[in-house]
Amino acid sequence: MSFTRRAANTTTPLPYIFTPSGTFDGNDGSWSSFIINIGDSTGDGSSGQNFKVLISTSGSVTWIPMQASWCDEPDQSTCAEARGVQTYNAKQSLGFQSNASSTWKEIGIYDLHLPLNLEYTPDLKPNASYGTDIVGLGPDSSITPQLPAQLVAEIETEDFFMGSFGLSTQPVTLGGGPIATFLTDFNYSNCTPSLSYGYTAGAQYRNDSKGVLASLILGGFDHSRFTTQGTSISMPGNGNSSLIVGVESIVVAPDPSVDSNQYSMTANNQGFSALIDSTLPYLWLPQAVCDNFAARFQLTYDSTTKLYTVNDTSHAYNLKQNATVSFKIGSTANPSNTFTSIVLPYAAFDLQASFPIYQNATNYFPIRQSPTGLYVLGRTFLQEAYIIVDYERNNFTVAPANFSDPMPNPNVVIIHSTSFVAPEPPKKSSGLPTGAIAGIAVAAVVIILALLLGLFFCWYRPRKRRNKGTQVAEIDTLVAGTEVKNRRISELGSEPGSPPPRFSSAAGFYGDQDNKDRPVPPTIHEIALQELESPPEVLELESPPLSEPAKRTDAQYIDSHVRRREARKDADQGLVGPRIHELPGDDGMFQVQGQHFEPVHSRGPSGESVPTDVSSSPSDPHEEELEAWALGQKTDNNGQNVDGEEH
Structure with a gap:
């Protein structure tokens, strides 16, 4: 293609x-x-x-x-x-x-x-x-x-x-x-996407000699193939894109179980600059550094091939030492706080050269003496290093290669060109989309309708039925006697200006004559029924419940509930009309100040009509006084009212 x-x-x-x-x-x-x-x-x-x-x-x-x-x-x-x-x-x-x-x-x-x-x-x-x-x-x-x-x-x-x-x-x-x-x-x-790449050479000796293949990403890098520690270094510039690093130090560390010491390979701890180049496997190093390597790893210099070979004895020794070689890499050869360490095991240097270099496969250590003073870190170095090269920005990164068994899945990261312009994110709308607004409106209407329906069915209709069922007709109990059955009502009317009756708890008891255990209700003060262009206020007196059911007869039956009478206000004179007070009846005889008397009016279960007026022939002075009060006249026991009028 x-x-x-x-x-x-x-x-x-x-x-x-x-x-x-x-x-x-x-x-x-x-x-x-x-x-x-x-x-x-x-x-x-x-x-x-x-x-x-x-x-x-x-x-x-x-x-x-x-x-x-x-x-x-x-x-x-x-x-x-x-x-x-x-x-x-x-x-x-x-x-x-x-x-x-x-x-x-x-x-x-x-x-x-x-x-x-x-x-x-x-x-x-x-x-x-x-x-x-x-x-x-x-x-x-x-x-x-x-x-x-x-x-x-x-x-x-x-x-x-x-x-x-x-x-x-x-x-x-x-x-x-x-x-x-x-x-x-x-x-x-x-x-x-850019002039860049990420690369590591792979390592045949890794993962129990099963080997880890190389990785090459053009226009990006594979983040899974290196650790986070890395050093970014600038290229020389002026058209020179060489990958030149500073080798601050090289340290050899044998297996601690064999030798706990560490040995510096850089002469007098002096660093040098080197080119990273994978064209060949060799590390071209200063001669002093090569000599230190030769001594530490028991190497033999071959003047014909200019390689350092490893005989069988030295090979066995090095395998036992199992040393690591650490390269401290920075942007310059001088010691700095910004560096990365690339650590190579001895297996990375344990190579074999074959035809046409040697007629037979020969163990060798891939270092060479540089004849020109220019140094190279070859393919051997990149077995344990990952490089990210960005030609457009004139820099590159060196990081330790990552190895695991199994190896992680690739994590490829793009390197954008310097001319790349990131697309603008979509502009945020100043308001909701039309569809969203319509949806919200419809939802609001539905919710409101649901609330109204719920209010109607759960509150209004039950309340209407309850009011209808409990509504009490304004019926004059003196006239509609036939509609109020099984009740006995005593009604006392009062003339305007007459004081209401006052009872004391000491006045006596009411109930059966043989069961005087219920006191008359507490003192009742003036109760006025007034109407000022508003529905009449109804005051009701209700007798306390009996401790046990009363023994009732047809002649003595009387309702314990008080019927309501309506009082009307005289708007022109500001006078209160006749007050109608209803006292609870009972099956027993009334007692006032220790005297017993029969109720003035009584109606049994026969359904007889309540008389329209209160007529009386008092059988004793107490009844006379009670009847006189009911007629709105203050009388004494001799039948004279307070105004001197005869009753």
Whole structure:
């Protein structure tokens, strides 16, 4: 799947996860590799040539092996496969076949661009055949991301056994104008959100030698592959995007159960600056530092290969020591409070070199003396370090790699371009949406109706029924005698201005003659029934309940409840009309001041009408006095009223 230059206005892509091949390869150690495909013979992007390559953090060009005359151990096919060359047209290829690619355009033979012009052996000035062709990430496929016209170098030198995939953005000039790197074009084609990546080399010795594969994220990083401790360092600038760090110190710490001491590898505790570069596995270090390593790990210097080898005795010793090597990394070589420690176990240095470096696999310790005073932390270092490189902001971060068994799920984080403008969040509405307002209004109406219905059914209707059921008609009990049955009522009227009756609790008892245990109600003071253009006020006197049921007869029956009479006010004279007072009757004889008398009026259950007037023939003075008071006249026992009128 080929990509073209991105349009001016596009959406932000996600980071691209470059999946490892799943195997560990190489002749100078076991390294987690990646697969790329080069060229196309059919024009549909599905007929490229596949290669396993390693990552070069400082390289700008894609290197691929070509057929080499020296690669014949144990045979050409086996050697080519060991170099990462995959099968092509159903058989093992011996190297890149430029003549089989219809998109190959040859440029010429030029020197390989090596980091810091370091000295390599046996070829001090290795070269390659350059050209441009399609480069795709992963095995050839119609869905593989591919870029056309990418710079490719066919290598034959023994110093670079496998091919490499460069991650630098430094353009290359080969006799003409500058040629952009793959990472630059990949970002420009809208395949990554920015010119950045996150990478760790993986470690074959981790997780009980099952190995942990490398991780490469273009346009972002995988947060699950490193711990939170990290140091951010600025690039040199002025077009130099090298990953230069300060090595403040290197300390070796054997297993405490074997040796509790720690040993400094930096001469006189002096730090130095170094380039992080995964092109090769070696650590190019100051000679004094190399000497300290050689002494501590019992290494032997090989002047032919310029490598430090480890014999069987030394190898057994180092395995027993099981030491760790801590690199204190900062932005400068001087001690500082801002640093991160990258700790490598001895297993990270326990490598083997094979053909063509050695005819037989040989244990070696991957350090080298720098002949130029320029130092490198190679692929070995990146087994335990995770780097995040941001070319747009000219900085990078170094952090300890994270290992667990099993490894955590990826947590890919995007690195946005410096030109990225975050979309504005949706503006908050000043009010509720119309639909919400309508919904609230409808809900409010429904709630109000429900409340009204509830009020009607739960309060108004029951109250109306209760009032209707308990409403007492204003009936003159003197007239509607036929409607008031089984009651005996004594009524005493009063003339205007006459005082109400006053009774004392000492006046006597009422009840049966033989059961005088109920006192007359407490003193009753003036009770006026007045009406001032308002409903009449009704005052009722009710006798206390009997302690036991009264013995009633038809002749003595009288209701214990008081009927109501209405008093009307004379609006013109301000006088109160005749007061009608109703006293409770009983089945017994009334007693007043110790004297007994029969009730003035009585009505039994026969339903006889109550007389319209009170007539009396007092049988004794007490009855006469009571009757005179009922007529509103104050009389004495001789029948004379207070005004001198005869009664």
